[in-house]
Amino acid sequence: MAWLPLSGKRTLGCQDVPVAKAQRSGRPRDPGVEQRALSAARAVYAERGWSGFSLDEVARRSGIGKGSLYLRWPDKAALLVAAVRERARFIAEIDTGSLRGDLVEFARGWRDYLRTDEGALIFRLGVDATFSPQLAEAFAEDPYPEHIRATRAIIRRGLARGELPEGTSVALVADLVAGAVTNHVHTTPAHLLDAQSPDRVDELVDVVLAGTQKRSEVPSGTSDL
C-alpha cells in the first residue's frame, strides 16, 4: 500500500496555452517557472496562512515576475489550489487483502494527512469551493475529493469479495468512515489527538463494519420510532 504522488495527466488548474497541440510559436513556457512558483506558494502559505498569502511575496521569493504568474493562473486562489493539489494528490493504493485492513489503512492515512498542513489546506479548499464561485471554478474539474473516491473504491472491492452484505450502500459506508474520521480530527483538540492511541480510528472502522453486518441479520433494526 502507499500514498503515492499521483502520476497525474491533468494540468491541475495551471492554465493551458490556448492552443491544444504542442508548440505554436513564440518562446515556449519554461516548465521550471511553474515548479518554482508552486513550491514558493506552498512555502508562503505554510508560513503565513491564507490571509497572509500574497502573490507579491510568492513572486519576490521565487524570483518570478508577477506577469509570468498571471500567465498561468488567473488569481491567487487558483495558484494556491494548484500548489496544494500537486502535493495533495495521492492514490490510496491500499490493498491489504481484507476490507477491514483496507479501511483501517485508509482511516489512519486520512487522519494523519488531515493533520498535515497540506492535508488541512486541501480539505479547506474543498469546503471553500462549495461556497466560493471563484474557488469552485478552480475546483470544478474534479468535484469529488480524493478521499471520497478512495474510500468508495475500497468498499466496492469489499462488496465484490462478499465481505459486505449484498445491497449495502457504498456511499453510506463511505460517509461513515470518511466523515467520522474528518469530524474526529476537526473536533478533537490537538493535544488529545497526539496522545491518542492509534486504534482510535480502528474502533471506528469496527463499529461501522459491525453495523453493516448486524443490520443484514436483523432486518429493520429498532425501527419503532
Added chain:
Amino acid sequence: MAWLPLSGKRTLGCQDVPVAKAQRSGRPRDPGVEQRALSAARAVYAERGWSGFSLDEVARRSGIGKGSLYLRWPDKAALLVAAVRERARFIAEIDTGSLRGDLVEFARGWRDYLRTDEGALIFRLGVDATFSPQLAEAFAEDPYPEHIRATRAIIRRGLARGELPEGTSVALVADLVAGAVTNHVHTTPAHLLDAQSPDRVDELVDVVLAGTQKRSEVPSGTSDL
C-alpha cells in the same frame, strides 16, 4: 423538540465596555448599531464570502462608522463570527424518549440545517477557523460546534438509560453520526440530496447503533472479519 434560536445571554464576542459597572458617562451605546452591523455583516459574507468580506462594505451598507465597529469587535473576523453565530445558535431540545429517535431527529435536523444558508455559513466558518489564526482566536472561547455538543448530550442520555453498552465512547458515536451526516451533505450533489428518500440518514443511524451493539457482543475489536 425544536431548533430554537438561542435566547442567549452571552455577548457572543461583542466586546463589553471596559468598565464593569453599567454606564459610565457620556452617550450610551446605541443597541441598534450592533444589530444593523451583524445583519449587514451576514449579508456581505453571504454575497462575497470570506475573501470578499470587507469592513468598509459593512460600514457603507449599514451606515455605521468604522470607528463604531471597532469599538465593539477587535477585527473583522470577530465581527463575522459574532454575526454568524447570532443566527446559528440553536439548542437541540431533542427528547423523543429513545436514543434512536433522538439521533434520527438530530441527523435529519442537522442535514437540513446544513443545507440552509445559515447552516452553510456556520459550517464554513468553523472550517475557516481551523486555518485562520485570526478566526480561530475569535472562535476559541467556544471551541465545540453546537452540533457536536448536541449529539454528545443525546448519547450521554442514551448511555444513562442503558441503550448503549457500557464503556461505549461518547465521542466515537458522536463522530460517526455527525461526521457521516456532514460528509453526506457535502459530498452528495445537490440534486441527489433533493431526490433522496428521507430515510437515508435513518439508515445511517441504524448502522451506527447496530455497530455499537454488535461490538459489545464480540469480545475483540480486531475480529476475524
Added chain:
Amino acid sequence: MAWLPLSGKRTLGCQDVPVAKAQRSGRPRDPGVEQRALSAARAVYAERGWSGFSLDEVARRSGIGKGSLYLRWPDKAALLVAAVRERARFIAEIDTGSLRGDLVEFARGWRDYLRTDEGALIFRLGVDATFSPQLAEAFAEDPYPEHIRATRAIIRRGLARGELPEGTSVALVADLVAGAVTNHVHTTPAHLLDAQSPDRVDELVDVVLAGTQKRSEVPSGTSDL
C-alpha cells in the same frame, strides 16, 4: 521688483473636496500631507526626470500612502503639474519706471528661470499640455503661461505711458521678447549661456524697442518684397 511666489487663491490642481464650503464631516485633510507630497514630487522629479518620476517613489519618500495621493490628484501628471506650479508661480512685480527697464528685467528673469529645473519643467509642461489631453485638462484652467501674461502687462503699461507708438500690437512685442528669450535659452548650448555676458538679452530688448520705434517713423519699411 521681485519674482514673488504668488499668494495664490487658486488650489492649483489639487482636487477640492466635493463640498464647496468649509468642513463637511469626517476627518479633515491634513494640509501637511499636500506640502510633503509636492515637495517630495519636486525632489523625485529633479533626481530622475519625468521618465523616472514614480508615484510609488514619491509615496515612499514622503511617507504618504498612495491612497492619500490619489485622494488629491487624479494621476501622476496632475501631481507633478501641481508640484511644479506651486513653485513656478510668480508675479513679475516689475516696475522700474521705464518700459526698457521693465523688459530687460523681465527678460533676464525669464532667462534665468528657464534654466532652473523648475522653470524648465513648467515650460515643458506647458508645451506637453498643448498635445496631451491628460495634461491639457490639468492645465486647462490657466491657458496662458505666466510669462506671457507678465510681458503683456509690462507692454500695456509702456503703451499707456506713451513709450511705444500708438497702435503697436501688444501681442507682437510680447512674442518678440518672450519668444526670443525662450528660443535663445533652448537653442544655445549650456556652456555658451554660462559664459555669456548679461547684456545678451539686453541687446535683444533694444532691438525690439528700436524696431517698434523705427517702424512708426518709416511707414511700411522695406516692403518691396
Added chain:
Amino acid sequence: MAWLPLSGKRTLGCQDVPVAKAQRSGRPRDPGVEQRALSAARAVYAERGWSGFSLDEVARRSGIGKGSLYLRWPDKAALLVAAVRERARFIAEIDTGSLRGDLVEFARGWRDYLRTDEGALIFRLGVDATFSPQLAEAFAEDPYPEHIRATRAIIRRGLARGELPEGTSVALVADLVAGAVTNHVHTTPAHLLDAQSPDRVDELVDVVLAGTQKRSEVPSGTSDL
C-alpha cells in the same frame, strides 16, 4: 524655394549593422520592416503621446516582432526620434534674393509647419529632448533644430550682401525671428491663428529688421530710453 522632404542619405538613428561593409551573411534585413515600424510609431505617438508611447503597441500594430525593433533602435526613444525625424526633415531652400523676402518666407513656412501634425510632433520632441536624458541622447548627434539652422543660413547671406549692419549677431536675429514665430503659434489660440491676416508674421520680421537697422545708427545699446 521649397520645404522639401529631405532626400536624406543619413540613417537617422537607425542602427547600422555592426559591420561596415555591405552584407555579411545570413538573411538580409527587410527594408519594409523599418518603414512599417516608423509609420506605426508615428501613429501611436500621435494618438497617445509620449507617455502612452508603447513599443508593445507599435509591434502589435505593425506586426513586427519586438526583437526586430531592438535590432534597429536601442530603445523606444530612439525609435520615436527616428520616426518623427524622417517626416520632419526639410531643407528651407529659400532664396528670394532679399533678406526680408527670405525671412518672411521662412516665418510663414515655419508658422504653417508648426501647425501641421508633423511640425507639432518634431517641435514637441525637441522640447521633450531637453528634459529626458534618454531622448536627449537620441537627439544629440544633431542638436540644432532644422529651423534654427535654416534661419541662420538666411541671415548669414543677408550679412554677406550687406543688408544688415556689420557686427550684427546672427544668433540674435535668428532667436528673434524663429522664437517670435514659435511663441506666436504656441500662445495664440487656434481660432485666432486661423482668422489672422497672413501679414502678422510679416510685421514681425519688419520690426526685427527695423530694430537692427536703427541700432546701428544710435551708438550705445544701453540707450537713454
Added chain:
DNA sequence: CGGTAATCGAGACGGTACGTCGCGTCTTCGA
C-alpha cells in the same frame, strides 16, 4: 546544392510602476 548564419514573427521572462481597494487607526463634528 546543402550548410551556415542572420533575420523574421511570436511571445515568455524578470522587473517595476500603475491606479484601486481594504485594513485598522486617527481625528474631526454634532448629538
Added chain:
DNA sequence: TCGAAGACGCGACGTACCGTCTCGATTACCG
C-alpha cells in the same frame, strides 16, 4: 462619551510595458 464620516499609512491586488530571451521558420550567401 458615542456615533457618522472619512483621512491616514500601509501593502496587496491584477494590468501594462520595458528590454531581453528563446523558439521555429525563412532567406540569403558561401562553399
